[in-house]
Amino acid sequence: MSNTKRTSKPLSLTPATTAGKKAGVSHLGRETALCLVLLALAALIALLVIGSGDYPMGPVKVMQVIFGGGEGLESTIVFQWRAPRAVAALAFGAALGVAGAVFQSLTRNPLGSPDIIGFSTGAYTGALLALTLVGGSFLATSMGALAGGLATALAVYFLAWRRGSHGFRLILVGIGVSAMLAALNQWLVLRAEIEVAMAAAVWGAGTLNGVGWPVLIPALLAIVPVLGLTLAGGRHLGMLELGDDTATALGVRVEPARLVLIVLAVLLTSAATAVAGPIAFVALVAPQLAKRLNRAAGMRLAPAACMGALLLVASDLVAQRVFAPVQLPVGVVTVSIGGIYLIWLLAREGRSRTQV
Amino acid sequence: MASPMPTAVNPENRGPDAEPATASITLRRLLPLLGLVALLLLTALCSLAVGSKHIEFSVVIDALVAPDGSADHAIIRDSRLPRAILGILAGSALGIAGALVQSMTRNALAEPGILGVNAGASLAIVIAVGTFGINGFNGYVWFAFGGAVLATGAVYLVGMAGARSSDPVRLVLAGVALGAVLSGIGTALALVHPSAFDQLRAWTIGSLEGRSGEVLVPLTAAVLLGFVLAACTGRSLNALALGDDTALALGYKVGRARVLILLAVTVLAGAATAAVGAISFLGLMAPHLARRFSGPDARWMLAYTAVLAPIILLLADVLGRVIIPGELEAGVVCAFIGAPVLILLARRKKPVAV
Numbered sequence: 001m002s003n004t005k006r007t008s009k010p011l012s013l014t015p016a017t018t019a020g021k022k023a024g025v026s027h028l029g030r031e032t033a034l035c036l037v038l039l040a041l042a043a044l045i046a047l048l049v050i051g052s053g054d055y056p057m058g059p060v061k062v063m064q065v066i067f068g069g070g071e072g073l074e075s076t077i078v079f080q081w082r083a084p085r086a087v088a089a090l091a092f093g094a095a096l097g098v099a100g101a102v103f104q105s106l107t108r109n110p111l112g113s114p115d116i117i118g119f120s121t122g123a124y125t126g127a128l129l130a131l132t133l134v135g136g137s138f139l140a141t142s143m144g145a146l147a148g149g150l151a152t153a154l155a156v157y158f159l160a161w162r163r164g165s166h167g168f169r170l171i172l173v174g175i176g177v178s179a180m181l182a183a184l185n186q187w188l189v190l191r192a193e194i195e196v197a198m199a200a201a202v203w204g205a206g207t208l209n210g211v212g213w214p215v216l217i218p219a220l221l222a223i224v225p226v227l228g229l230t231l232a233g234g235r236h237l238g239m240l241e242l243g244d245d246t247a248t249a250l251g252v253r254v255e256p257a258r259l260v261l262i263v264l265a266v267l268l269t270s271a272a273t274a275v276a277g278p279i280a281f282v283a284l285v286a287p288q289l290a291k292r293l294n295r296a297a298g299m300r301l302a303p304a305a306c307m308g309a310l311l312l313v314a315s316d317l318v319a320q321r322v323f324a325p326v327q328l329p330v331g332v333v334t335v336s337i338g339g340i341y342l343i344w345l346l347a348r349e350g351r352s353r354t355q356v
Numbered sequence: 357m358a359s360p361m362p363t364a365v366n367p368e369n370r371g372p373d374a375e376p377a378t379a380s381i382t383l384r385r386l387l388p389l390l391g392l393v394a395l396l397l398l399t400a401l402c403s404l405a406v407g408s409k410h411i412e413f414s415v416v417i418d419a420l421v422a423p424d425g426s427a428d429h430a431i432i433r434d435s436r437l438p439r440a441i442l443g444i445l446a447g448s449a450l451g452i453a454g455a456l457v458q459s460m461t462r463n464a465l466a467e468p469g470i471l472g473v474n475a476g477a478s479l480a481i482v483i484a485v486g487t488f489g490i491n492g493f494n495g496y497v498w499f500a501f502g503g504a505v506l507a508t509g510a511v512y513l514v515g516m517a518g519a520r521s522s523d524p525v526r527l528v529l530a531g532v533a534l535g536a537v538l539s540g541i542g543t544a545l546a547l548v549h550p551s552a553f554d555q556l557r558a559w560t561i562g563s564l565e566g567r568s569g570e571v572l573v574p575l576t577a578a579v580l581l582g583f584v585l586a587a588c589t590g591r592s593l594n595a596l597a598l599g600d601d602t603a604l605a606l607g608y609k610v611g612r613a614r615v616l617i618l619l620a621v622t623v624l625a626g627a628a629t630a631a632v633g634a635i636s637f638l639g640l641m642a643p644h645l646a647r648r649f650s651g652p653d654a655r656w657m658l659a660y661t662a663v664l665a666p667i668i669l670l671l672a673d674v675l676g677r678v679i680i681p682g683e684l685e686a687g688v689v690c691a692f693i694g695a696p697v698l699i700l701l702a703r704r705k706k707p708v709a710v
């Protein structure tokens with residue numbers, strides 16, 4: 001805005017200001033509309049996911065079954081077999097998108113994500129140890145991942161603590177700890193039998209194969225309230241983006257606010273990771289995509305959540321269908337879809353900038 | 357290396373390309389650097405002496421100066437010397453590439469892998485092994501280099517598409533995005549081809565072991581070219597650190613500088629990564645370490661990085677040979693030496709931002 005004002009003639013100042021006000025009002029509208037569109041798309045794709053498989057059903061049919069119009073077999077397929085997977089994709093996508101937005105905002109770095117404090121790397125280490133030492137049932141892998149991820153996040157936070165958690169110090173310590181664990185992971189993968197190593201690689205890419213209600217419900221019980229709390233805390237995030245001093249002046253207790261936001265983001269990530277593995281890239285790319293579509297100045301959490309849900313459910317559809325009957329791990333598709341979409345947005349942005 | 361931390365030079369007195377105000381500052385920067393060079397030579401000697409068969413230092417010197425064809429001399433000249441040279445070349449190449457990327461993008465998290473080098477190289481290896489059935493390091497090393505170069509070129513095209521002056525954030529995001537796509541395809545292919553997966557996991561970890569001496573000649577050429585390019589960009593790096601607008605106002609050709617830097621990064625990181633594997637953490641941490649010694653001037657920072665990074669890599673290689681029976685890959689040891697140093701640095705002083 002300031003640039004346009006400086007270059008425009010004094011006479012045009014008044015219209016420019018009113019235009020600015022209008023833009024401010026319509027911006028919330030734009031954000032709401034964006035969220036609704038993303039959610040509608042996500043819901044539609046979720047219906048397609050539920051409908052696809054050995055017993056194909058159209059979206060309309062799926063709707064009928066969901067609202068009680070199905071026979072015994074159909075409702076078993078929809079509710080017991082396929083719905084958990086679609087619900088997991090939506091919930092985990094939203095959780096990862098918000099977690100990423102929180103970290104990118106707190107670190108003021110587009111590369112920020114819960115990976116920065118080593119969560120995903122630590123979770124992978126825990127799961128690898130469970131897979132190679134204990135033999136890796138679903139429960140053992142989940143618990144290993146959860147323990148590994150949380151222990152790593154705690155270690156990073158306390159190693160970086162020194163009269164306050166300086167954002168940049170957190171990043172450096174996180175990089176260091178992640179690098180050590182990543183090296184350990186690679187070493188474990190290299191030393192393992194090739195079959196174990198490949199199973200670990202599938203888990204390490206993040207996969208929704210075989211997700212059922214018994215594992216999903218505890219994760220949802222964690223994700224839904226935490227997601228609500230985080231979205232409510234988004235207001236503080238905007239002020240923290242202005243810098244510690246300004247935020248303090250605005251009445252934010254910087255250190256507790258930052259700690260709470262980090263804890264919430266880590267909880268979101270850990271719930272998703274325990275069930276589905278460290279699904280790559282959603283936390284990193286969803287906030288960036290949402291930000292580019294939303295055109296807001298700061299990092300907004302709600303669009304990031306909706307974008308994350310859409311991205312993950314769409315990726316899951318592709319992961320199931322492209323090489324069917326081979327089921328790719330969803331993380332492999334997430335990186336491709338998210339990456340290609342981000343590349344396209346960047347290229348389009350570049351073109352429109354030259355026209356201006 | 358208990359050299360005192362150089363005190364910060366009063367920044368107001370110095371333009372981006374001003375020479376250090378006094379000779380004493382140059383000296384204060386130069387002496388620790390010379391000390392580090394000596395340390396590098398010492399590490400290189402250790403890497404010649406230590407291994408599954410320990411060889412006395414005097415024998416090592418003899419082997420270098422006056423080889424008599426004995427078994428020990430043969431081990432040193434044919435196997436350990438090429439390995440040490442590989443470590444020095446690849447280490448400083450990765451370090452400088454990391455320093456250039458961090459300075460150019462003004463992002464402390466940037467590493468050589470961020471411009472798609474690692475993802476491009478590993479996808480190329482997967483294709484080479486999985487599709488063409490090529491096996492062994494010598495077979496796929498050129499594929500890896502080609503993949504790295506192509507990926508970086510593509511990142512550059514996406515990051516710069518249409519924009520008049522390249523925005524570093526766009527470049528980083530383009531690198532992350534393209535890297536993600538390539539590694540996603542690579543992982544998917546590797547999961548379908550177990551043999552490719554097997555070769556990939558051995559390459560990714562990063563090691564100086566089992567590389568043939570044939571790599572050294574092209575690697576030396578690439579590293580020399582990269583060094584010359586990097587040296588040409590030293591002054592522009594200082595200007596870029598002030599922001600694109602200031603750099604433009606000072607008369608620097610920002611776009612051209614970025615292209616040169618990117619070329620240097622591509623050649624250095626591409627060649628080193630193809631030769632030793634994806635040890636990009638070295639390129640990430642060495643510049644952070646170097647900044648402690650060098651102060652803000654990018655040229656000194658590059659010089660320190662060029663010496664510090666190979667010290668870390670060689671040390672990792674030597675330790676990897678003695679820590680466990682058999683051998684621990686240099687890439688693993690590198691992370692376990694480098695990361696604690698990085699953490700200690702981050703805790704000890706107020707972090708030096710890029």
